[in-house]
Amino acid sequence: MKLLLLLAITSISSYAQPLPSEARLQQQIHKYEQLVADNPRDIEFWHELAVAYREAEMWDKAINADSEAIKRHPKYAAAFYSRGKARVGKQEYLASLADFTEALRLFELRGGIDLYLTLEQPPDSYIDSYRTRGVALSHLGRYNEAVTDLGTALKLRKEDATLLFEKGYIEEKAGRKADAIADLHRAGMIYADAWGRKPAEDCATRLDALGAHGEAAEIRRTAAPKTKSDLP
DSSP states (O other), rough: OOHHHHHHHHTTTTOOOOOOOOHHHHHHHHHHHHHHHHHHTTTHHHHHHHHHHHTTTOHHHHHHHHHHHHHOOTTOHHHHHHHHHHHTTTTTTTHHHHHHHHHHHHTTTTTHHHHHTTOOOOOOOHHHHHHHHHHHHTTTTTTHHHHHHHHHHHHSSSOOHHHHHHHHHHHHTTTTTHHHHHHHHHHHHHHHHTTTHHHHHHHHHHHHHOOOOHHHHHHHHHHHHOOOOOOO
16 A cells, blocks of 8 residues: 555656755745736636645645636646645545546547547646546555556556556556556566666566566566677
8 A cells, every 4th residue: 555655646757757946846836826916817827836836745735726726717627637636645535536537527528538549649637637546546445447547548658667567556456466467567578678677676576476477587687787798
């Protein structure tokens, strides 16, 4: 469960941005607090303030700021997504589900998920709505629903090693051993090919715990430093 909490309050590598310094973050907060005070009808300023609060782990203030944006624009998908992230950070998993579901509905108004599978590049927040809703579902013990959400995120961002690892971890929790082994193995091989030796080893360790020693060994062989030839 410790890992699930870690997954819940951090963004995966595909979406993560370097955290600003504490001083810069406080400057951002002060800046957007002043902007919303001067422009209370501007939903973008409310949302940016919410993002700054969320980065500072000021969950209640982040929720309130995004709620102000939503009150002014009830079809603002990004604010529902952001408020859902803050609620997950606060461990309000059930409440977060409604926000992620509404964000996804709004993102898909123009053509459903098929739009993003065929015609348009999906926004990161759309993919992460599926991913983080899956994490929230996992905390509620609804593992099979969580796996479905992670699977949808993977359709939108194929061969994402972190999504595969998370999906495999949740499949393991759900008792879906064969699926977990397949996803953890694939994640480990992607990490190993990209010289991500630490995450590759994390995958191999989990595979060993599942009795998939052959798959674990393959990951370790692929991740091992290559010896240089002494031939001219």
